[in-house]
Amino acid sequence: MRMCPCCKEYGDVWEVVFKNLDDRRGVMCFECDTVWESVSADTNRAFSDYETLMKEHGVAPDWKLITQVQRVFPTPPETSL
Numbered sequence: 001m002r003m004c005p006c007c008k009e010y011g012d013v014w015e016v017v018f019k020n021l022d023d024r025r026g027v028m029c030f031e032c033d034t035v036w037e038s039v040s041a042d043t044n045r046a047f048s049d050y051e052t053l054m055k056e057h058g059v060a061p062d063w064k065l066i067t068q069v070q071r072v073f074p075t076p077p078e079t080s081l
């Protein structure tokens with residue numbers, strides 16, 4: 001189940017690749033910019049938001065450098081990753 005704890009509902013949550021962080025993968029809510037480390041990460045332990053994450057790495061936040069891989073649905077399909 002993928003709910004955004006910030007939006008308190010299922011938001012616009014996507015599996016993403018941050019091109020400006022050496023193609024690092026993550027999961028991001030596009031409603032509130034919350035970022036998680038992975039799909040399986042605890043939703044209550046968001047590790048950052050997008051701007052903070054970029055600042056931690058000394059990179060300017062640029063939404064154009066986020067690649068949306070696939071939308072994370074509440075019940076993910078049973079496929080191997």
Ligand SMILES: [Zn+2]
Pocket residue numbers: 004005006007008011012029030031032033034
């Ligand atoms: Zn959200």
